[in-house]
Amino acid sequence: MKKEEWNKVEEHLKTWTLEAAQLLKDSFENTLTITYKSHIADLVTDMDKSIEKFFINKIQNTFPIHKVLGEEGYGDQVQDKSGIIWIIDPIDGTTNFIHQQSNFAISIGIYENGEGKMGLIYDVGGSNLYFAKKGEGAYLNEKKLPCLQEVTLSEAVIGVNATWAGPNRRVNHENVQNIVRNSRGTRSYGSAAIELAYVASGKLDAYMTMRLSPWDFAAGLILLNEVGGVVTRTDGQPVQLLEQNSILAAKPGLHRELVDHLTE
Ligand code: 2AM
Ligand code: CA
Ligand code: CA
Ligand code: CA
Numbered sequence: 001m002k003k004e005e006w007n008k009v010e011e012h013l014k015t016w017t018l019e020a021a022q023l024l025k026d027s028f029e030n031t032l033t034i035t036y037k038s039h040i041a042d043l044v045t046d047m048d049k050s051i052e053k054f055f056i057n058k059i060q061n062t063f064p065i066h067k068v069l070g071e072e073g074y075g076d077q078v079q080d081k082s083g084i085i086w087i088i089d090p091i092d093g094t095t096n097f098i099h100q101q102s103n104f105a106i107s108i109g110i111y112e113n114g115e116g117k118m119g120l121i122y123d124v125g126g127s128n129l130y131f132a133k134k135g136e137g138a139y140l141n142e143k144k145l146p147c148l149q150e151v152t153l154s155e156a157v158i159g160v161n162a163t164w165a166g167p168n169r170r171v172n173h174e175n176v177q178n179i180v181r182n183s184r185g186t187r188s189y190g191s192a193a194i195e196l197a198y199v200a201s202g203k204l205d206a207y208m209t210m211r212l213s214p215w216d217f218a219a220g221l222i223l224l225n226e227v228g229g230v231v232t233r234t235d236g237q238p239v240q241l242l243e244q245n246s247i248l249a250a251k252p253g254l255h256r257e258l259v260d261h262l263t264e
Contacts, residue, residue, distance in 0.1 A: 001084065001112060009063070009110065010133065013120055016058050017106055020051050021124045024091070028101055043094050048072055051090035051106070059086055069242075071215045081114035081241060087218035092121075093191030101125060107193035109218025114241060119222030121197040130197040130223055138226040140201050147228045150253035151205050153261075157185045159195040159207035170210045170246065171234060171262060179208075179261050192247070196220025199249045200227050206250035206258060208234060213244050220249065230255035234262050 001009075024047060033046040052072045059068055063084070068075035070088040078085055086108060091097050093104035102125035110118040119138075121130040132138035138145045164176045180186055187204065189195050192212055198204040200223040217231075221239065224231050233239060234246040236259040250258055 006117065006133070010118060012058070012062055013108065013110070013118065014129070014131070016055060017108070017120060017122050017129070020054055020090070020106055021122055021127075023047075023051065023054065024097070024104075024106075024124050032098060034098060041095070043098060044072065045091070045094060045098065047097070048091045048094055049074070052088060055086070055088055055090065055108070069214060071213065078242065081111065083113070085111050087111065087214050089193060089215035089218075092193035092216060093189075096190045103189050103191050103194060105191055105193040105197070107215065107219045109220075109222050111218070111241065116218075116222035116225060119219035121193045121219050121223065123194055123197070128197075130200065130219075132200075132223040132226040134222065134226070136226075138200055138223045140197075145201050145227050148200075148202065148251045151251050153179065153182050153254060153257050154184065156183050156205035156251075156254055157187060158183050159189065159198065159204045159209075160186050161188055161209055164208075164210065168210070172264070175261050175264050178264075179258060192216040193220055196247075196249055197223060199229055199251075200224050206248070206254055208246075208248045208250075208258065208262075210234075210246050211244050212247050214242055217245070217247055224249055228252060232259070235259070236263065 027047050037044050049072050052070045052074050056068050056074050066084045068086045069078040089107040092107045097104040106122045108120045117134050119132045167173050195207040199207050231249040234248045239245045
């Protein structure tokens with residue numbers, strides 16, 4: 001797609017996001033309808049569904065040939081990476097949205113033939129817009145984000161979910177405990193998109209998590225790419241865009257150190 005067309009996408013993407021964010025803020029006044037998906041900690045509200053439909057409706061009317069892959073399943077059955085695909089998480093951090101009304105985000109990554117072109121993460125409660133365009137850098141609101149500098153584990157603050165610290169079937173938890181002990185500190189925010197945006201903006205030095213879906217990481221990958229962040233699976237292998245992946249996002253140098261610990 002040509003540059004002018006991408007400019008049009010950017011303009012709409014930002015306008016629609018601010019409209020959707022207002023709908024989310026307005027919903028705090030109303031009673032949410034909450035249901036379970038796969039288990040009791042996997043929640044979905046009527047707002048997750050209506051915000052996804054809001055974006056799909058706008059995209060289909062404005063860019064009819066673009067495809068949409070959304071968490072709540074109202075988009076297209078995307079089988080391959082061809083063409084332009086909007087990968088949408090209408091609310092990332094639904095538990096936070098329900099319990100705290102903060103630390104939840106709208107996350108949208110736009111890919112062309114599998115290549116990340118535009119990523120947006122909007123921290124609705126904090127009114128912070130993280131935005132990146134391939135080759136043009138990443139921004140937090142109006143401020144351009146600097147390239148990430150190398151850091152060692154002993155100086156690093158790492159985003160990690162507490163379930164990792166005990167026995168689990170995915171990683172050797174003793175390796176995770178070594179990382180936790182040898183780091184400066186750990187944090188857990190409950191929104192993968194915000195945690196990836198925090199790595200891109202330097203608030204976290206790394207973020208690692210066991211299993212994310214495309215809509216959780218699609219935007220974050222594009223942001224991190226623009227600031228020199230390294231993102232792989234926790235074993236160091238490349239992330240597959242349309243699959244579930246473990247995710248390890250980190251500053252250069254630290255990423256290598258973390259993979260070494262995790263694969264020990
Ligand atoms: P979600 O809120 O969009 O579902 C913390 O739960 C983080 O992990 C959130 O970013 C959440 O995204 C994501 N996540 C991914 N799969 C999940 C699942 N099955 N249950 C709960 N959270 C999940
Ligand atoms: Ca969910
Ligand atoms: Ca999510
Ligand atoms: Ca979601």
